[in-house]
Structures are given as structure tokens and as C-alpha cells.
Amino acid sequence: MNAQHGGAWLLGDTSPSEVFTPEDRSAEHRLISATALQFMEQEVLPRRDDLEAKDWPLTRALLRQAGDLGLLGVDVPEDLGGVGLDIVSSVLVSEAFGRYASLATTAGAHMGLCIVPVLWFGTEAQRARYLPRLASGELVGAYALSEAGSGSDALGARATATRLPDGGYELNGEKLWISNCSFADLYVVFAKVDGQHFTAFLVERTTPGLSPGREEHKMGLHGSSTAPLLLQGVRVAGDAVLGEVGKGHRVAFTVLNYGRFKLGAMTTGGMRQALRDAATYASSRRQFGKPIAQFGAIQSKLAEMATRLYVTESAMYRLAGSLQAEGVAHQDLGRVFEQHAVEAAILKVLSSEALQYVLDENVQIHGGNGFVRDYPAEGAYRDARVNRIFEGTNEINRLLLAGQLARRAARGEIPLIAAARALPDEWLAMAPPTPEAPVALVRHVAAGLRKCTVLLLGAAMQRYREALAEEQEVLTWVADAAIEAYAVDSVALRLARVLERDSPVAAAHREAACLAAVEGALRGDALLRRALPAVLDGDTLRIALAGARRMLKVPAIDQRPWRRDLAAACLARPAAVFG
Structure with missing residues (x-):
């Protein structure tokens, strides 16, 4: 395993x-x-x-x-x-x-x-x-999957592919929200053969009956094409099928796993640009006789932006390394991405929501200038909103990753139930770290968040069994716990690697990691207080809440020195805070 x-x-x-x-x-x-x-x-x-x-x-x-x-x-x-x-x-x-x-x-x-x-x-x-x-x-190229009645429910597509006597197919239907639609040369189009076998096709732009519709009037991404694709008697040869007839779901869902992973990469690029813009602007914008970068409120914002970037790129490169370690040829990566579907969904949700936070703070640091188009902050803010919808909405991704964790546990692929039963003995042995041991602090929170996710999912599976798939609120809480756990665990592992190398920017890594851990513990504690009463009750609930508090307990720490030092690093090295 x-x-x-x-x-x-x-x-x-x-x-x-x-x-x-x-x-x-x-x-x-x-x-x-x-x-x-x-x-x-x-x-x-x-x-x-x-x-x-x-x-x-x-x-x-x-x-x-x-x-x-x-x-x-x-x-x-x-x-x-x-x-x-x-x-x-x-x-x-x-x-x-x-x-x-x-x-x-x-x-x-x-x-x-x-x-x-x-x-x-x-x-x-x-x-x-x-x-x-x-x-x-x-x-x-372009990718035509969504329809008016089948956004998140991709298999509910109504576009049809009728078999022809010569072995080809005739495609009819309408696809919506197709990126690159207005100028693409090759479309990956999904339709149902004989009205039921969901299948992918390769369709060239010059094929009669295929026509892009009018550009959508979007909130953002004005520099990209998004339009409907109309299919009216589009005839393609039998060799236009991509994959196998009736196996279009494998093409669609495996490729979406890849898209979720790559979205994480694109968002880190956007976060890095926004952090640089915010630090540069804060250094030059003067109010009350000095640069706003000298104010504690602005420094705290910069530090939090840097921390969100640090967390996201730690998780993203961890996943990239895990994928790369499989050592398979490019054309065989589809299978590998299927195995990493949980982590791809985690990264998609984590990265898109971190980017939205960072860009919102970038607008806030720019003040009135952040609300006008003369500065990039305004456009970047609008452009990012769709990331929580792209590649499956964040709600769907949360349900997918939690559901897949539950299915893997039920099949015995991960011994989660046994791990959940062993938790009472483990949390009694966990001693909270002291403020003077930042590395131990991050490791403690990472371990606590992992164990709390096991606790929540194990209890949910035992309470709801096969009906768990219908308890979307519970699955969403499980997903949030898993996202927090993967994020802080990735940060803890990265920090350990950095400190092995005696990096000249190790202090920035420590500060970002400690901030991520403390805030992660606080969010995790609040999450479990909401979630555990939905899966446990009575004495069992009281014991579980006490155990969760112990697993996530962190000392009361004055975060201001961390935030101020990290903000100083942002201002000194806006393009390379962490090296």
C-alpha cells in the first residue's frame, strides 16, 4: 500500500x-x-x-x-x-x-x-x-462535457451519438461553458451512444454541423473564450471514439483528477503574484506619514497570505512527488491519477479557497485602488471566483473525497476502523508541545488532525453505514477534516526537510509552518465541535470531544512575532519569500 x-x-x-x-x-x-x-x-x-x-x-x-x-x-x-x-x-x-x-x-x-x-x-x-x-x-484543443442539465452530474448528459450504417456516429446536442470554444480546432465531446452509453469522441472544428455559440458574458476570465458548442447532425467516423464506447466516464473523471491537480499549480502561481503585488504596494503606499507596510494590521495580512501560499505549495509538491514516484510513462498516468483521486480533490479545494482568500486580502491592502481596473488586483479577484466551480464544484469534490475515503475503508484498503478504535489509548499518550518547540508543535498538530479525521470518519461509518452517502453535511465535515490534516501534515514534512538543509530562509519556513499549525488546530477544534454531535451522543460523545481537544491542544501563543517576522520577509523578498 x-x-x-x-x-x-x-x-x-x-x-x-x-x-x-x-x-x-x-x-x-x-x-x-x-x-x-x-x-x-x-x-x-x-x-x-x-x-x-x-x-x-x-x-x-x-x-x-x-x-x-x-x-x-x-x-x-x-x-x-x-x-x-x-x-x-x-x-x-x-x-x-x-x-x-x-x-x-x-x-x-x-x-x-x-x-x-x-x-x-x-x-x-x-x-x-x-x-x-x-x-x-x-x-x-477544448473539452466539451457540461450541459444545461448536467454540470456536476456529468453522466446526466443528453447529447446523443447515433450509430450509422457505415460504422460512424451522428452527434446531436448542446454543450455549455466550453473553454477555448470560439477558436479551438479539436474538441473532446461527450455523448451517449444509443442514448445510454456515455462515450468520448474527438471532433474536429471543420466537421459540418459543429458550431461554437456566442461568447458568455462572464464575471471574470475575460481573456479566455467560454461559449456553448452546438452539435447538429455532426457525423464522425468510427475511429473518432476516444477510449471505448460506454467508457466515457473513465475519460471524464480521470482527466478531471488531473485537472484538479493542475489547478492547484495554477493557483499557487496566482497567489505568488498577488503576494508580490501586495507587498510591493504596501511598501509604496503611504498613509499617516509612513508606508502602510509598517502597520501591524497590514503585516498580519501579508503573513497570512504567505502562510496560505506556503500550505498550498507544500501540499501540491507533496502530491506531485507522490505521482512522480510511481515511475510510469506519461501515457500510463491515468491509472496513477485514479489512485490519487482523494489527494487531487483535497488539493483542488484547498488551493482554490486559499487563492480566493489571498486575492481578497490583496484587494483590501490596495484599498480603493484594488477596486478599480487600473490595478491587477481587481481583475485577479474576479478571475479567481470560478476556480471553486471549475473541475467539479468544491462541494462535489468534498463529497467525492470523503465518499472515497469511506469506500476504501469499507473495502479494507485502508484499516481505518481499526485505527479509530485504537484512538483512546493514543490520545492519552499525546503530550501537547511547548511554545519553545515549534517543530514539535507542527508535528503534534499534524498528527492530531490526522487522528481526528480518522475519529470522525470512523464514527460516521459506524453510525450511518450504507446511508452515509446521503449524509452530505457529515461527508462535508469529514472532507474538511481531511483537507486540514493533509495541509498541516504536508507543512510539517516540508519544514523537517528544510531544517535538515540549514536553509538561509529557514526562519520564514518555521513561522509559516507554526502559523499554519496553530490556525489549523483552532479550525479543527471548531469543526469537530460541529461534526461529532452528528455521529456520536451521550458519554461516547463527551469522551470523543475530550480526546479531540487533547489531540489538537496547542499552547496559548502570541502570534505577533511570527507574523511580523514573516511580513518582513515578504517585504524584503516579495518574489521569493521561502527561497
């Missing part, structure tokens, strides 16, 4: 040597990151206004430039026209694109929702036909 996926990490301590951290990036990784960031800085950001005006030829030209640099083909093997780099390299490219959300959305739909399904599920002929041109940017 891999201790890094499927929730297995809940059941014991992970060795720091088993995880990948941002500090483990190689020289080649840093070169790839520099290339992608330079592309964004020199080619994309100066053209933001034109992109916001929906200059699609410019968008396509930028994608072609990105293709020439190898940025679009990081996931594609060299023999299929890509550069065949590792998963961490793919993360770094997505982080760079995340500096401008509209291009991140365009590139994400092209790379993650078109290139990846062709790579993972395409035949040799389909891969040879499309991947070289997709990797170069000659072709642009």
Missing part, C-alpha cells in the same frame, strides 16, 4: 524523506520555471489588455509561442512531438501560467483537457495524428 495516496497517510507518520518539496527542485526544474516565467513576463502580461478584449488571433499566437518553447508539450513524449518532462516540470509551467488566469485557463483546457485525454486514452493513430500539432500549438 502506497502511504502517500488514497488517504493512507491518515493512518501513520510519513517519513520526510518520502516527500517531495519545492526545495527539491533541480537545476533543470529551475531553468524550465525561468523560461515559463520569462514568457509570461515578456510576451503575455504586457498584452493583457488586448487579451481581455478577446483578441483570439493573439491568444493563438501566444499559444504557438508557448509551443515553440516546449511549454505545451511537457506532458507529451518526445516521439509524439513533445518534450516529455516530469510531473514537477509540468507543475512549474502551470504555476507560471497562473500569473494571468485567463491564459492559465486557455492553456489548462488545451493541455489538461485535450492533450492529456488523447495521450492517456487515444489509439496510436489518434496520438500520432493530433499530439504533435497540439504540443506545438498548431492545433488548439
